Amino acid sequence: MQLPVINNEVSEANSGGCSAGSCGSTDDQMNHLPEHIRQKVFNHPCYSEEAHHYFARMHVAVAPACNIQCNYCNRKYDCANESRPGVVSELHHPVQAVKKVLAVAATIPQMTVLGIAGPGDPLANPERTFETFRMLSEQAPDIKLCVSTNGLSLPEQVEELSKYNIDHVTITINCVDPDVGAQIYPWIFWKNKRIKGREAAEILIAQQQKGLEMLVAKGILVKVNSVMIPGVNDKHLEEVSKIVKAKGAFLHNVMPLISEAEHGTFYGLTGQRGPTNEELQALQDACEGDMNMMRHCRQCRADAVGLLGEDRGAEFTMDKVEEMEINYPEAMKMRAEVHAAINEELESKRLAKESKVQLVSIQGVQKKEVTRPVLMAVATKGGGVINEHFGHASEFLIYEASSEGVRFIGHRKTTPYCEGGDTCGDGESALDKTLRVLAGCEAVLCSKVGYEPWGPLEAAGIQPNGEHAMEAIEDAILKVYEEMRVGGRLEVKAVVQQKVA
Template structure:
């Protein structure tokens, strides 16, 4: 190809020349700037300057349109100058050209001469500044303006003993500090430009449209008679240097120094001022001593710094020297300006520190962009960025701290008050840099150590998921969902098996007490036995041989499945070796989910249930007593915030990986009952499949033991309300950690003992003699909350040898339908129900007693004639059964 190719610039690390020109002109007293170009250029500059300096910024525009572009913009400029003089009455006007004006070849100097000819009585100095946006950056535009000022102002060549001090781009606060220093030396001086007041003024209820501060025309005119010029810049070209112009034109000697950032370059400025006859005050000496002390204080932390420094050439150079003299290694030094000499200037400093810290690679870039900076930040191991807020998107993406100390700063306030120069400014800057390194260490240390020493090189959580893998996985998981009784929406005839292999829990909920040898309770967190992975595999194989409709293996504790990851993962691997098709599901509190989400997928887990009771740490702090995370115990809102952050990030990762997620929400009256819709909304947005709003089961010994329960009606109303936006689970049975069978028929009692020392099925009671059986009327197997005549299920409990065990659930057809029924089995139409009551009596015929919330006299009498006692209560089933047994045995 014969065409010349240029590199694509993505997110430039620079701003245009007119921006720098306007900034410099704001340092001149009673000066206004007009941009000769389209109106958008002035708007762009005003917006940038106003949000950084937090001051009103007026910049005029000639507002060139298509007509001016074709036929020239002379009329626009003449009219604009006249309007400026009329409205503002400036002493100085800077006419800055733009890309458009330079491209169409506007002769700005001739137009200005025409304006003076047409308005001979106006006392205003008009300064043209060539500042095409494509001609350079803000940095070149700043010095273009300064050079134009000294070359167009009428000079007074009368010699005097004052000095000139010309600076690069400084903040108003730095400019004020420099003036204080110069005043303390006793030297007469002219500072060009003086940005100390116009871009950081004191509060004044009366707005003055014309900037009154800055360097006056009179002071500028006397620069030609000064005895010396100190120019504080490193890279300004000779053709743009106002000091070089004064020397060549008027014979004023010049000395170029770098911006006085850090110890060495501030010392160089102080030496130059001293050589010119200036005094070094005790205050300045004390500031130097404090800066040295600050360097000593921070050096032990700075060695970990691997900085990326970006911005204008002078800024980048000075920051690099400040970092290297304080033991911070800048592994990336970058400027958007064309400045090939930058690499040579910083080479010795970088090589010295790199050798001390065994840094093998660093990079110096000019004419670069943020896309390239982002690339090298990742490649070179950057842990700190120093520059403007334009780098915030790279910093956010790479999770890097950003020290904002250069123009522009749009996302923080106080850009006009940033200090970087002289001893006190350097100390403030050094503290900021070191504190960012410390903050990063405090927040990232545990995760970094965990990744390095626990997960090793496995960073799968950070890897994107390939689309083709997601599509393949989605097809497989959809089929598994159809045969999963908890996720398919209706329970169906498919069976599931819970394996109790993880007894430990890392979250203490206020409604929970976990029991591991508890045959008589039917709720989550309880089990009769705890299995090891091998026993879990053996028991699964046996149950599968006896239960052909078994489709799902789940791990639901009895603690948290991820709190004992080794046992959980080992059990899943062993079962997968003997059954390639079984569906794996798992429930968790989500605290460790971000660490194991990808590994769950690798193990073949397709469905995950996360208990998420709140998405507000304040509410969560009322639900959770404490958590144990990464070896530290947390309480209160801190615990709730950590848990919530991990739950949400883990759930998001699972959904991204195509895993079907169910969210369990325990409805707690007076705590989260009004907050549940927000939880449902949050998880829906994350891509979860279904939510399960559950009644709290009051557990003796828990903090919420005596909390008022939400009624079934309130639960149903909440499910219906949330069901308008997200699929709800209505068929949950709040199963034990060792549940086996369909949702409507828990057969775990039949398989207790399997896998813990040989295969053992409990067909007969262990002791001779008939055990005592009790039938409990309950809606969900948690509370005695059903009238005898309205029961659909009776939960059968066995008492033998002083122990109470849950045996099975028996379903019946209720005989009281509410029509002419008193709700307890009585009423006008007993004759119509005789067949149904006989079926119920047959179902509970082997029981010694029936326990219900209420029972009518008619059915009570029928039970009595068959030798079956009846007891009424409203209580937890386990407590009610114990009481009924005691009363029955007492006669």
């Protein structure tokens, strides 16, 4: 169903977008997925860093009830680890939710995916969740549906789930060992009783694993989310990764625990810390030998609407949506044209990349100790090129260069240096924060770096580099790596790590 490109401005007009807790990944992983799965997910903004810049997704909050308690969640707010904490979504009845989805899809044609993730557990609200899915499958067959769940009531819902246009289900699996689970889940609601402790974890784990197996048997894609909780399940998640892979999950997304005291969660109030960037990366690396790992999850707000870097939720509050006249069959034609144009551009980019793939791809290859690997940070607005000013970057993409090529590691958020002011009260300055989040990197590539941050970056062992503006990210990193090799900076030795408290 390739349509001709009729709108050449599409790629410039939109700058991509994601918004959701079940989000993540990179085109690097995408290209290593089997072709039938890649075809299913290539236009999902959360599965590809590239698609992220072209397609958008949204969530509707139709599922407020939950059937378990997690120690990282405060039920007085939305779930802290599935959506940004402290922001209570506008709760919708299914009819309202559908109206809102159609309004957004008609206004933002790049919106391809609708997720239900909460604020409770979608499958603990089966009537509301499935009514929404049923109406959307009928009225907007061009929108992909996805759902995330804690898995407790998944087995009895698999049959119903398979009736709709749902191409993947996300299960949050934090453990396969009930002794670990007892430290994460204080209780579950099960067969009209509140079950606590190890017994609760045992039931939950059994249900999650059974649900995973049943979905795979039905041919529904399953992604597994895990929250990394240092000292609780950090070591254990390697085993989780192996098991869910063996059972047929296609992707594993390890997310860092969010546990600020002000969120009022058990972990927040009892001082349980989240992992550092380095710890998260080490775990993702350790799991990667067994499993396709997601590296791009931004743990977005579950009710955000719009493209990357913008939240247009305010345009679609229920009172505004009620006033909109939407002719969806007409909108669907326009959407098809926009999607075709984007797909064509993505496909041509992918083919161009494939021709270079031997140069840059190292996925799944054992590391040869020829030259040591180096982490580099990149400031980009998207499109696969270095096109962001150091001081304007609110996040950096982290890549690892080694003698085997370049691979994407993840993203790290910061406060843009130019917006941070000199200091933020008694807190750290924006530059200090950026230096901290870039810990472990030896170079930062951006379209431009100002004079002021130059010295502190160098002093921290991070070489500022503005020489590769508008170049493709992987190419530029390889050039910088080659310069380091020629300059004798890549002998096999311990990497100079700036240790940060």
